[in-house]
Amino acid sequence: MQNTSKKYPQIKHYQLKNGTTLFRFTIYIGVNPLTGKEETVTRSKFKTVKQAELAIEKLKFEFSNGLNPTSMLKTYNQVYEQWIESYQVSGVVMSTFSKTVGYFENHILPFFGERKLAKINVAMCEQFAIGLSKKLKYFHHIVNYASDVMETAITHGHIHANPFARAKIPKEAPYIKHDNFLGVKDIKKIIRFLPNLNFxxxxxxxxxxxxxxxxGEVLVLNWSNINFLENRVSINASYSYSKHNNGNNVGLTKNKQPRTIPLDPTTIQILLKWKELQASELKQLGLIRKVDSEQLIFNNTVNNYLKITYPNDYLKTAIEETRTKSITVHGLRHTHITNLIEAGADLFGVKDRVGHFHKNSITEEVYVHATDIIKQEVLQRLLNYYKDFDIK
Incomplete structure (x- = not known):
């Protein structure tokens, strides 16, 4: 080999089998301050000496500004693997984690996955966002996830800037929020229809x-969570299905704080009756009833957790039969909160009852949980309100 550049004698020429002459180099560019290791880079397939010289200049400039040449070869997918690992242990519930993985697998990785980070530019980010806007009504959250991976790449020193920061993202369609709750007259219809379902x-x-x-909180209850003497239920866990849970679908409640709330006498009596019926059903299935602390209140035919869709199916039946407005199971929670507020219940007591532990004031930081008197007053307000509409 002979030297072909006075400035960079490391540039050598070589020939392909077809006689084409190309240029390559192996050059030392410095010590990586993060690892303390010397960095040597090899590049080839340059058609001219000038191209090779410019490549060396670019490598030296980027290295002096903190960009590791090895990092330039990193793909988006490689950094995503780092990002998703951190995201999984960040405290996010597994149902949300599964949904996020879906965004990446269905939308983000097919576009960015194999691209080199250093070559992802503003135009690509805009192209990605425009493509999403043509397929999805609401897509900004997916763009934000894609951008988060680029921010992780910056943190790890793979790139200097996030091209999403300068990209012009199309606007989303205005979000129309549908009222996911029932009025008191409709919830009355649902309650009166419930005896038509299996117990x-x-x-x-x-x-x-x-x-x-x-x-999810209801599906994990066992009989020891019900205090039949004091008419109370203790809530300290929740069910959240995800294929990424490895079967461990039970975790803490959404706000990670347990709570105990009073129940009305009628609901307590219905629970008592179900406890008796459940024991009989388990016996008919040839299953052994477990001790209260292990026996699920709402079990399936093998005495395990019910499918997450079970309540949805029966609520849908009730809605169709009573011809009331369609809501989700979570809409029953919204209905409960709405009815409590309509009944004039103490707002702090309402938040405590439904597990909304947001500390918005010094008072709430000191009094994290409502007293028993407040809890009972909140329930009584609801029962008095329902009594006016002949709801039992």
Whole structure:
């Protein structure tokens, strides 16, 4: 090999089998301050000496400004793997984690996955966002996730700037929020229809309506969570299905704080009746009833957790039969909160009852939980309100 550049003698020429002459180099560019290791870079396939010289200049400039040449070869997908690992242990519930993985697998990675980070530019980010806007009504959250990975790349020193920061993202369609709750007359129709369902479904929907609990919180209750002497339910866990849970679908409540709330006498009596019926059903199925601390209140046919869709199916039946407005199971929680407010219940007590532990003031920082008197007063307000509409 012979030297072909006075400025960079490391540039050598070589020939392909077809006789074409190309240029390559192996050059030392400095010590990486993060690793303390010397960095040597090899590049090839340059058609001219000038191209090779410019490549060396670019490498030296980027290295002096903190960009590791090895990092320039990193793909978006490689940094995504780092990002998603951190995201999974950030405290996000697994149902949300699964949804986020879906955004990446269906939208983000097909576009950016194999691209080199250093080559992702503003135009590509705009092209990505425009493509999403043509497929989805609401897409800004997906763009934000894609941008978060680029921010991680900056943190790890792979790139200097996030091209999404300068990209012009199309506007979303205005978000139209649909009222996901029932008025008191419609909830009355639902409550009166419940006895037409099988008793387990009746009991489950009744508990959701009169407690304001989240669906996942109800599905993990065992009989030791019910205090039949004091008419109370203790809520300390929640069910959140995800294929990424590895079967561990039970975790803390959404706000990670347990709570205990009073229940109305009718709901307590329905729970008591279901407890008796459940024991009989388990016996008929050839299953052993577990001790209260292990026996789920709402079990499936193998005495395990019900499918997350179970309450939805029966609520849909009730809505169709009563011809009331369509809402989700979570809408029963919204209905409970709305009815409590309409009944004039103490707002702090309402927040405590449904597990909204947001500390918005010094008072709420000191008094994290409502007193038993406040809790009972909140429930009584609701029962008095329902009594006016002949709801029992």
């Amino acid at each position: 387990k479904a009746h009991c489950l929907l009744r508990l959701l309506i009169f407690s304001g609990m989240r669906k």
